[in-house]
Amino acid sequence: MKNPLFVLIALWCGAAWATGPTSGEWSFRVLLDDSPIGEHRFTLAASGEERRLTSEAQFAVKLLGVTVYRYRHSATEQWRGDCLRQLASKTDDDGTPEKVDANATGDNALTVATAKGSQSLDGCVMSFAYWNPAIRKQERLLNAQTGKLEAVQVSRAGNGTVEVRGQPVAATRWRIATPAQPIDIWYSAEGEWIGLDSTVSGNRKLSYRLKP
Template sequence: MTKKHWLCALAALAALSNGAATASAAGPSGGEWDFRVLLDDSPIGEHRFALATNGGERKLVSDARFAVKLLGVTVYRYRHEATELWRGDCLHRLTSKTDDDGTPEKVTAEPAGDNALAVATPKGTQSVDGCVMSFAYWNPAIRTQARLLNSQSGKLEQVRISRAGSGTVEVRGQPVEATRWRIATDAQPIDVWYSQQGEWLGLDSTVSGNRKLSYRLK
């Protein structure tokens, strides 16, 4: 597997990662998640999330910054910023921009009628009907979904989500008992860790080249 291939897989997974407050049936109303991002247990950057509620709408802002080095030389840089507006468990608006090692990407999503989103990318616009979620790991309602919107590509992805056991995950340097849920996509599966209260604690995935990508709360 070439370096280019596993770096592309790394970028795709980062974009999907879009902590913590007490969760309710519709997820937390606010909170902040500040993750260290590790590749094969070596730090490569951070991904931060901030969630706030204003009236009946929630706003999530996320910012990811990675730099992968080989023999002390930076061989890959990644930056992803996204703002999502939510009404209940339904994504209402989205804006994102990405610099994938010099390749720019941009996605917007706006309401289109009473029950649809118009998702626009440089390649065109598609209509997505019904209530749709992005890869909103912070909201436990994600575990009931069969499709999720990729905030970097604008692609609506079919997923299979199931409980995959329990164990411990490191949270701010300490092991914490957690439940693991697996999100199976057409690319790599993503294992997401939640506390007994439904709080998002971290994630793990194997990217191309059999390399392990992990998010761990600071």
């Protein structure tokens, strides 16, 4: 089941740490129409004045007991303040490989290389870094799977409750409108990223929920 809309998963200057955590770990169950299909884990650690994020995702979608779609993604990101300074990612999207390498060139630029070529991005660039509340102020975000800089619109989309490690938690929803489909990100009252919802091909619901 080839599904390019799963690209959204991978979708994650000079300021200090004020707008985001310096360390943390988010281990999510990934569900498709409320059925578990895998997990996605993020680990953030501080190193001097920089932050390093690693992420690993593994999905398998089954139909009548037969695996019809597989997805594997790994990425390492280096951050200074709220600006991405380095990115290395590898993806196997149901047999289609993708690779992105991005490196800072000077204080305010990033060169992004993929199999299709390279491009230079000026200014402070962020990826789809859901863990960092500064994402709410962005108008463009770098897709860690494809290497594309995507135009986005981020807005508050109301309140609700999200299951967090088996318990309902009051949360605020922020919507990231992308060229493909909107992504809803849930934050706790303390500003921690606690969930994600989106719609993928076939009008199916994709969700991230923190594991117990």
